[in-house]
Amino acid sequence: MIRRRTRAFVAVAAAASVTAAVLVAGPGYDAARVRMSSGAVWLASSGTGEVSLVDGTTGEVRGHTRVAAPGTALSVARLGSAAFVANRKTGQLSRVDSATEQVSPSGADLPASDGLVVKTTPDVVHGIDVRSGTVVSVDPHTLRSSGDRTRLAERLQPDSVVVDGGGRLWAIDADTGDLVWLADGKRRSRPAEAGNSRLTVTTGRPVLVDPERDVAELLHPGTGVVAGTVRPGLDAGDVVAVSGSADRSRVLIANSTRGELVVCAFDPRSCTAPVKVAAEGADLGTPVEVDDHAVVPDYSTGEATVVDLADGSVVSQRLLFAGPVRFELVVHDNLVFFNDPNSNAAGVLKLTGDVMTITKHAEAPTGDDGVGQQTDPRAQQAQQETKIGQPERTPAPGLTGQPALPDSSTPEPKASIVVTPGNRGAVGDEFELTMTFLPAVIADADWQFGDGTTGRGATVRHRWQQAGEHTVEAVATLGSGQRVTARTTIVVDPAGTPPQITGLSVQRPKPVVGELVRISAGTSGRPDMWAWTVTRAGRNRPEATAGTAEFSHRFTTAGQYTVSLTITRGTTTATSSQEVTVARGAVEGWGRNRSGVLDIPPAATSGVIAVAAGDAHALALKADGSVIAWGDNSWGQVEVPPEASSGVVAIDAGQAHSLALKADGTVIGWGGKGVKDLEVVPPAARSDVIAISAGFDFGLVLKKDGSVVSWGASPGNVEVPPAARSDVIAISAGFLHCLALKADGSVIGWEGDEGGHESATTTPPEARAGVVAVAANGWSSLALKSDGSVIGWGDNDWNQISIPQEAKSGVIAIDTSLTHSVALKSNGTVLAWGANDFAQTAVPPQYNSGVLSVSAGKQYNLVLV
Known part of the structure; x- marks a missing residue:
């Protein structure tokens, strides 16, 4: 019945969410107007319930101020020399003065919510709960609220609440996509259909960026009417984070889907060429701007990329954290601060790429008896400016100065060298070389450039003065004492060599x-x-x-x-x-036409990029990110929900249910009505997902951290074994068992409660290395090896694992159903073997070439041509 899945890597961007603490210093009023004591800024530490006053010029922590109990999520904004801190647990608002470091608690009744954010103007402090769409306005001097709660919407887009230069609060209604704003205490709105849009502010005026329509619109501050439009080159479904310049009319757009930064100006109305700042499907945060440079955070790697906005070049790319972190970037007095509100890690990133790490507190404060507790800033260890890494001199962000101990549970990192702009150039050209690690670590390297010269740093620049091939070697010593080596070759042509x-x-x-x-x-x-x-x-x-x-x-x-x-x-x-x-991108098929599964709808005869065959229903994914479904609908499995009409990047069809993966890493499920525990996708499978697979009566997802999550009516399938909770790169959910492909090329399997099918989950020796794709169904399993050969194990009652000679080389994709299997060769030819009671393995001659993908259903097959 079900199969599935071949190794389909899908790069996605995780959806931007409300972080544990939000420091407001990017788009909008705050970044343009706020000034504190020179070079100092308040940074939050939710773990200790503190805010720390950090000097960005010296790296010194001037002091700590306790504003909540340890472990409390905080929202922080600034106005003048004061920081305004909202306690998300209680809704209490506090003001912390930079000169005295004293706390003035407020009696203002802000919403107690994990969606509470704070926005400031000279005349009012807004506490906004994006979960309920309510706003409470507070006098910044007396800390007294008006007593009224204004409802802007049922829900607000969490990363699209901004304040313009006139003090008006702007947001997007998360349910309707309408533009809403608060002016003089009154709610106003304008239809915008901006469900996937983002808001920011440039030169004091609001800007709406809408990927669905590929527009960035400059809005009139009083009416919300569009005053200017540019086209940034976005696609429907692109996940973006945006910010605006304070001194010129332009917007910075970080596109997670493509890993790019685009800068658009409203005067003149034009956009720059995209600048590559991360891998496709990265989790990019809101860019910040300083001195005609942009800094783009990548939450998926812990990196930040500095881009020169004058010429669109990447100045540096720096690893700030040793792994995925939703960190903050705060611009103040032309300094870029980075901060993890959930740990002790913070620092300053220079535009040159140099990093100064800062330990916010020497030790966690004790006691839980209210606010105002301070520690002696002299206890702060000495800091020094350094490149990222150098653990022997400066502790990495998040550490407290103690040497790192080896962790036997952490896989040894693999190193590589990234060369910008590429591995070939001419004599005198400058190359930038960065040593990167997987999993990510922070470490400097000793470099040998192959021409008798050396260097040191996580990133170095070099110019070769002699033509030829030069072998570059980088050696890093990690905190555990392990030495890691990476090599690459640089080809240098003589000066004047034609391009x-x-x-x-x-x-x-x-x-x-x-x-x-x-x-x-x-x-x-x-x-x-x-x-x-x-x-x-x-x-x-x-x-x-x-x-x-x-x-x-x-x-x-x-x-x-x-x-x-x-x-x-x-x-x-x-x-x-x-x-x-x-190609036309058309779905075609043959075999048993049960429930009209082979009656291909017109919408699936062109522009399709993926197809999935279930028991008696089918799915197709269009190039615009929408899903089409047809066939049996006894369980609601072809009733595609509105959420799957855009932004989808992967699909799969089960026995009586369907799954779709969106570009933001969320999963949508439908069908399976009445099947226990199947209808609702659990919270653990709703975010950070990179692959999906639908089993008989359960769902399987792969998360970007390499772990597998399952749910549904088969407890044995849902109980993911420890070996499948890390380092997994592909998954397949079958009829009664599951397969997972590990990063080392080995396959592991497990089965449901029924048991008795160990042969399908017991991996043979030839599937313990060199595997690149897996497919599970019925009581049998298939694997595709890196040499293009197919192997099979498990039940063989219908010869579904009797691999034909033609499938022992040149295969690029596989799939299997309950009683038969299919394979796609590199020349576009389809192979099939196993049961042939409905001619499902009698491949029609027109599929001897030109096929793009294959999918096996119950007694039928679908292909994309």
Whole structure:
């Protein structure tokens, strides 16, 4: 019945959520107007219930002020020399004075909520509960509230509550997408249909960024009417975080889906070329701006990237934390502070990439008898400016100065070297080299550049003065004493060597109609100019052009295209072309047509990028991120919910239920009505998910931390074994058992309560290394090896694991159902074996080429052509 799943890696961006403490210093009024004592800022520590006054010029902690019991989530904002701190547990608001470090508690009745945030203006402090959409306004001097709660909406977008230059509070209604704002104590609204939009403020005016419509709109502060529009090049479903410049009319857009930063100006109305700041599917936070530079946080890695906004170049990329952290970036007096409100870790990031770490408190304060407790700032250990790492001199963020001890439960990190802008250049060109680790750690490295010179640091820059191939070696000593080595090769051409195009890249190589395709190239010689054209066969005029190093294009018609690039450096040029075949992206199938599962709807005959065959129903994923379903609906499995109409990146069909994964890492489930524990996706499976698989009566998801979560009516399948709680890279939920593929290429399996099918979950020796994909169903299992061969184990009553000779090489995808299996070869040919009672393994001749993907249902198959 069910299968599934082949190794489909899906990069997603985790949804931005309300953090434990929010320091308001980015978009809106606060960043533009607030000034405190020079170089000092209040940083929150929810674990200790403190705020710490940190000097960004010396790294000294001037003092600590207790504002809540340890472990209390805090929201912090600033106004003048004071910090306003809201206790999310009690709703109490406090003001902390920078000069005296004294606390003035308020009697204001703010909503006690984990969605409580604080926004300040010179005349009012707003306490906003995004969960209930209510606002309480407080006098910043007397700390007295008006006594009224204003309801802006039922719920508000948590990262789209801003204050404009006139003190008006703006937000987005999370349910309707309407624009709402508070002016002179009165609620106002305007229909906007901005469900996936974000708000920010530039030069005191609100800006709405809407990926669904690909617009950034400058709004009139009084009426909300659109006063100016630019198109940043976003796609529906893109997950973005935005901020605005204080001194010029522009907006900074961090696109998690693509891992890019785009800067758009309203005067003139234009947007820059995207700047790559992270991997696709990263979890990017709100950019901050200082001195015509942007700093973009990446919560998924603990990194921050500094971008020069004058020329769009990446100045540095620095690891601030040793793993995923939802940290804060706070700009004050031209300093960029970073802070983890849930730990002791903080510091200052220089625009050059240098980092000064700060330990906010030497030890946790004791007692829980109210606020105002302070510690002696002299207990703060000495700090020094350093590159990231150097554990022998400066403790890494989050540590208290004690040497790190080896942790036997932590896998040994693997190291690599990232070279910017690439591994080839000319004599005299500058290269930036960064040593990176997986899992992430903080460490400096000793570098040998292969030309007799050396360097030290997590990131170094170097210019080679001799042409040739140079082997670069970086050696880092970790806190455990372990030495880790990484190597790479740099090709240096003689000075004046004409530029070369080393290769064109079209992702994906076989796109379908309507799919947004990323196009880039590898080059040498550091080109001055780029000129791209995309031309359809038989046409003279290009249908697209671009002048950037990489760009995106959406093909609207199937057929043959030529992608050409000409690069120029000085007076020399180089040209290269590549043929691209754009497929129709149509779903087709054969076998048993139970419940009309082979009656393909018109919407699935073009522009489909993925297909999933269930027991007697099917799903298709369109290039625009929407889901189509057809076939049996006895359990509501084809009643696609509105949430699956956009932003979906992966699908799977079970016996009587369906799953969809969205780009923000959330999971949607429908169908399975009446099946115990199946209908509702549990909280653990609703965020940070990168892969999904639907079993017979249970669901399986893979989270970005490498752990597997399961739920449904089969307790044995739901009880994930310890071995599948880390380092997993792919999953497959079958009829009565599950498979997980580990990062080392080995396969593990487990089964439900019924038992008796150990043969399907007992991994054979040949599946304990070198596996790249898995597929489970019935009482049998399949695995695809890195050499393109398929292996199988378990029940073989229908010959479903009797692998044919043709499937022992050249296979790129596999799937299996209860009684038969299918495979896709690299030349687009489909193979099938096992039961043939409904001709499901008699592959029609038209599928001997041109197939993009395969999926096996109960007694039928679907393909994407």
